[in-house]
Amino acid sequence: MSHFALTIIGRDRPGIVSQVTEILFRQGFNIADSSCSILGGQFAMILIIAHPEHSAKEAFIEAFAPLEQSGLSVFVRTLKPGGETRPHLEGEICMISVYGSDKPGIVYRVARELGSLNVNITDLNTKLVGSEKRPVYVMMLEAVLPGGVSSEQLAEVMRRLKDELQVDISVRNITPVEL
Amino acid sequence: MAVREILLYPDPLLKTVCEPLETMDERTDALVQDLIDTMVAAGHSVGVAAPQIGVTGRAVVVDVSKSKLGRENNHGLLVMINPEILQSEGRETMREGCMSVPDYTGNVERAEKIVVQFTDRAGKEQVISASGFEAVAIQHELDHLDGLLFLDRVSNLKTDVFRRKSR
Numbered sequence: 001m002s003h004f005a006l007t008i009i010g011r012d013r014p015g016i017v018s019q020v021t022e023i024l025f026r027q028g029f030n031i032a033d034s035s036c037s038i039l040g041g042q043f044a045m046i047l048i049i050a051h052p053e054h055s056a057k058e059a060f061i062e063a064f065a066p067l068e069q070s071g072l073s074v075f076v077r078t079l080k081p082g083g084e085t086r087p088h089l090e091g092e093i094c095m096i097s098v099y100g101s102d103k104p105g106i107v108y109r110v111a112r113e114l115g116s117l118n119v120n121i122t123d124l125n126t127k128l129v130g131s132e133k134r135p136v137y138v139m140m141l142e143a144v145l146p147g148g149v150s151s152e153q154l155a156e157v158m159r160r161l162k163d164e165l166q167v168d169i170s171v172r173n174i175t176p177v178e179l
Numbered sequence: 180m181a182v183r184e185i186l187l188y189p190d191p192l193l194k195t196v197c198e199p200l201e202t203m204d205e206r207t208d209a210l211v212q213d214l215i216d217t218m219v220a221a222g223h224s225v226g227v228a229a230p231q232i233g234v235t236g237r238a239v240v241v242d243v244s245k246s247k248l249g250r251e252n253n254h255g256l257l258v259m260i261n262p263e264i265l266q267s268e269g270r271e272t273m274r275e276g277c278m279s280v281p282d283y284t285g286n287v288e289r290a291e292k293i294v295v296q297f298t299d300r301a302g303k304e305q306v307i308s309a310s311g312f313e314a315v316a317i318q319h320e321l322d323h324l325d326g327l328l329f330l331d332r333v334s335n336l337k338t339d340v341f342r343r344k345s346r
Contacts, residue, residue, distance in 0.1 A: 093274070176274040176284035177248065177312070179226050179319040179329075 002055040003032065003048055003079040010072035012043040019067065024049060027060050048079070089122065092145045094154060095174045100167025102128060102137040109165060110141065113157050120144045137167075142174070180212040182220040183232035185278045190233075193279055194326040197235045199261050203302035207238065211258050211300055214240040224278060225249065226316045228323030231279050237261045239320035241313070248312040257307075262297035262321055264290075265306070273315050275329045285333035289318045 008020055017036065024031065024047075033048040054060055057076045064074045098110055107126060114121060123142035130136035145154065155171040162169040186192055200207050210229060218227040218240055226241040242256040243249025269291025276284040292310040295317060299305050309317055319329060 174274045176276040178276040
């Protein structure tokens with residue numbers, strides 16, 4: 001089964017998901033994985049789709065033309081075999097919350113520390129909240145710690161960063177419990 | 180007695196409201212032993228409910244004493260027949276997974292402290308107060324008796340975060 005990465009973005013309005021999934025359904029695609037959200041007023045869809053017959057995107061790309069006509073941007077990429085599977089991630093999972101007055105570089109500075117510790121970011125959301133006059137930047141980040149790095153160690157690194165950036169940062173372990 | 184196979188969703192027994200167990204007889208005792216054996220055999224498991232091994236009677240076993248999160252605060256091995264939560268207070272969110280729903284986890288908000296009434300393995304009425312991870316584990320297992328999976332209680336990461344923000 002060939003897998004493709006499909007990205008769609010456009011000004012949010014009701015009916016986008018239905019419009020997109022109707023095309024996928026009629027073309028015989030399965031949605032293997034997806035994440036869709038409103039980002040800055042734009043509705044963004046990221047989907048991993050699979051088709052039993054198509055191995056090249058040229059075979060079906062025309063079917064998405066109506067989406068482009070209705071103001072959505074469509075991007076399709078063919079995934080290499082094996083690249084479509086969910087990776088098996090081992091290690092402690094941490095949720096890092098960062099919030100404070102908006103300034104450039106918050107995401108970069110946090111990500112740089114994580115990268116240098118070889119911590120894998122698995123999910124990242126940012127939002128501007130608060131009032132127009134006093135915007136507050138909020139970042140929620142989920143990360144997998146490599147062996148040898150504890151959440152306490154990470155919390156210590158983030159404490160230093162907190163002083164440097166003048167924002168609030170908290171680290172908590174959210175490793176799933178199997179019940 | 181026996182390590183039983185853990186049923187996986189979409190087995191309909193996992194969505195069944197279980198029947199109260201009438202008496203502490205041999206059959207119930209055998210069921211309890213199977214639940215314990217199955218929980219121990221799973222290694223990392225801290226609880227199993229009867230419907231997970233295909234029995235729609237109201238019985239669960241919980242033991243968080245060997246897990247990192249529950250080691251400090253627990254009642255050891257709990258056998259709960261016809262359990263009922265009498266009181267609950269506080270809220271806490273934990274990332275839960277379930278042996279019957281492999282490969283998926285979600286944030287679930289549950290009571291931080293509960294008072295539970297149940298019949299133990301010896302047939303005696305018990306009332307205990309549990310908190311922290313043990314309370315979460317008990318609530319998760321008791322949900323199974325009402326045909327509820329953690330997926331029925333998952334709260335969204337983002338809305339959860341922002342709801343808390345606006346308080």
